[in-house]
Amino acid sequence: MSLPPESLVQQFAERFPRAVDTAPASDAGTGGSAAPMQPPPTCQVVDFKRRGVHVEAAVTAELVVVVARWLDENGYALDTVTGVDWLVSNEMEVVYDFFHPAAFWRVAVRVRLPRAAPGLPTISPVFPGANWHERETHEFFGIVFQGHPDLSPLLLPEDADYHPLRKDYRP
Amino acid sequence: MSNTAVIAAAASAAAAGAETFVLNLGPQHPATHGVLRVKLTMDGEYITRAEPVPGYIHRMHEKMGENRTCAQFLPNTSRIDYLSAMHYTHAFVAAVERAAQIEVPRRAEFVRVITSELNRISSHLVWFGAFLLDLGGFTPLLYAFDDREKILDLLERITGARLTYCYYRFGGLYNDVDAEFLRGTREFTQYMRPRLAMYRDLVTDNIILRKRLVGIGIVDAEMCRRYGATGPVIRGAGVAYDVRRAEPYSVYPELDFRIPTHPEGDSMARYLVRMEEMEQSLRIIEQALDLIPEGPVQAKVPKTIKLPPGDTCFAVEAARGRFMVRIVSDGKDIPYRVKLRTPSFSNLSLFEEASRGMLLADALAFMGSLDLVIPDIDR
Numbered sequence: 244m245s246l247p248p249e250s251l252v253q254q255f256a257e258r259f260p261r262a263v264d265t266a267p268a269s270d271a272g273t274g275g276s277a278a279p280m281q282p283p284p285t286c287q288v289v290d291f292k293r294r295g296v297h298v299e300a301a302v303t304a305e306l307v308v309v310v311a312r313w314l315d316e317n318g319y320a321l322d323t324v325t326g327v328d329w330l331v332s333n334e335m336e337v338v339y340d341f342f343h344p345a346a347f348w349r350v351a352v353r354v355r356l357p358r359a360a361p362g363l364p365t366i367s368p369v370f371p372g373a374n375w376h377e378r379e380t381h382e383f384f385g386i387v388f389q390g391h392p393d394l395s396p397l398l399l400p401e402d403a404d405y406h407p408l409r410k411d412y413r414p
Numbered sequence: 415m416s417n418t419a420v421i422a423a424a425a426s427a428a429a430a431g432a433e434t435f436v437l438n439l440g441p442q443h444p445a446t447h448g449v450l451r452v453k454l455t456m457d458g459e460y461i462t463r464a465e466p467v468p469g470y471i472h473r474m475h476e477k478m479g480e481n482r483t484c485a486q487f488l489p490n491t492s493r494i495d496y497l498s499a500m501h502y503t504h505a506f507v508a509a510v511e512r513a514a515q516i517e518v519p520r521r522a523e524f525v526r527v528i529t530s531e532l533n534r535i536s537s538h539l540v541w542f543g544a545f546l547l548d549l550g551g552f553t554p555l556l557y558a559f560d561d562r563e564k565i566l567d568l569l570e571r572i573t574g575a576r577l578t579y580c581y582y583r584f585g586g587l588y589n590d591v592d593a594e595f596l597r598g599t600r601e602f603t604q605y606m607r608p609r610l611a612m613y614r615d616l617v618t619d620n621i622i623l624r625k626r627l628v629g630i631g632i633v634d635a636e637m638c639r640r641y642g643a644t645g646p647v648i649r650g651a652g653v654a655y656d657v658r659r660a661e662p663y664s665v666y667p668e669l670d671f672r673i674p675t676h677p678e679g680d681s682m683a684r685y686l687v688r689m690e691e692m693e694q695s696l697r698i699i700e701q702a703l704d705l706i707p708e709g710p711v712q713a714k715v716p717k718t719i720k721l722p723p724g725d726t727c728f729a730v731e732a733a734r735g736r737f738m739v740r741i742v743s744d745g746k747d748i749p750y751r752v753k754l755r756t757p758s759f760s761n762l763s764l765f766e767e768a769s770r771g772m773l774l775a776d777a778l779a780f781m782g783s784l785d786l787v788i789p790d791i792d793r
Contacts, residue, residue: 295727344638408477
């Protein structure tokens with residue numbers, strides 16, 4: 244089963260009610276350190292030619308696992324998981340990228356977390372490929388993936404207790 | 415305890431499969447082709463658990479990306495996967511072009527396709543030689559590197575580099591190709607086709623090779639999906655996923671080519687996919703040579719490119735699969751965040767699950783069939 248972007252947004256609205264915005268996204272995207280936190284969950288179709296994704300969703304930390312399971316049921320594959328440190332607005336962002344191996348849609352799911360204690364549940368039981376991506380995001384940003392089997396550093400030395408992709412990291 | 419009692423205890427433990435031991439493979443091991451370590455828990459010759467330990471050549475490319483301008487970071491991208499540098503620089507320049515809305519001249523796009531496909535063949539040739547070397551065949555390596563040398567000479571002519579090319583620039587190319595390059599490339603495609611036929615006779619139909627690869631290292635479509643494996647790994651599991659089709663870029667939509675797939679999901683399927691891909695790359699190059707227009711190869715771009723705030727992704731089909739760049743910008747001339755999604759990382763992450771219960775010798779053949787490039791994993 245592979246839904247076109249519009250139906251995916253529709254289904255998202257039915258599955259995760261509350262603020263849903265189906266209006267086309269502004270080309271500026273969701274970045275910008277001064278941008279206020281959006282009231283999640285939202286899901287919208289964006290211009291692929293400008294952004295490289297078809298659907299962008301923003302959800303709360305509690306919803307991450309159900310959203311991942313929903314995309315899993317729809318036949319999506321995990322592309323990557325990564326973080327962005329928004330130092331000025333005192334937030335951490337986790338970005339999950341998905342692609343559909345047969346229908347070729349691209350979906351990005353974003354979660355904003357408080358910078359002081361960034362934590363959210365792991366999706367590695369749903370997508371085992373997330374195991375390494377989450378380990379990497381943990382070592383580089385200090386974001387804790389609750390329930391992850393092993394959050395020891397993957398690419399950094401095994402005793403690394405620093406998070407080099409944080410914007411306030413000084414070697 | 416008497417000697418016979420010790421022997422009896424050991425024999426019964428071994429018979430019950432209760433005795434395992436830890437075997438360390440790498441980080442300096444010829445079969446890993448780079449500095450990759452695998453912690454193996456062995457039950458005799460069989461693997462109970464294989465835990466890859468990457469990171470030995472981690473260089474923090476992503477941090478380097480966020481403390482220099484896009485132009486300064488560009489040469490880094492060709493050092494991530496040193497065997498498919500063209501594709502990696504392509505993804506990065508195209509991500510910047512997409513964010514800054516730069517139009518690339520058509521001639522430049524055709525040259526990008528030609529050089530990318532040449533690079534794909536040279537990358538597959540290295541894999542072909544090294545993989546067969548792992549399996550105990552020395553001769554194919556010499557043949558493959560001989561052919562690859564022709565590609566390196568062609569690319570050196572126009573780029574000045576033999577491996578870590580930095581030929582694509584934001585909005586075009588470093589310089590135009592000359593008639594000699596186009597003639598040499600045409601000649602190479604005519605030379606390469608009979609060579610591929612020769613490889614088929616020399617290697618592909620070899621009974622020893624088939625015994626080592628058929629039915630070994632099964633990775634099915636579902637496992638690829640759960641781990642995000644792409645490239646010849648997912649196509650060797652019967653899924654026609656190729657970024658050149660899935661997220662069309664450059665002038666690929668104008669060219670006619672087939673995406674080779676094999677449904678078996680074993681090491682042989684991945685082998686066959688790569689061999690057929692070289693043929694398709696030749697087809698693409700020939701068409702691009704026929705269609706290449708005259709014209710400029712570089713668009714007018716500002717000296718320092720300031721990306722508008724927001725984030726942009728761009729994916730390409732590299733030799734090992736889906737490579738994606740995500741650039742997050744806050745409007746300054748230095749990117750706020752650069753994420754590099756590399757194919758070898760995801761392709762290796764399934765190794766632990768797929769190698770369970772495998773013979774050690776088969777696991778090494780399986781690892782070779784994944785075509786790992788270690789700096790691509792470690793970044």
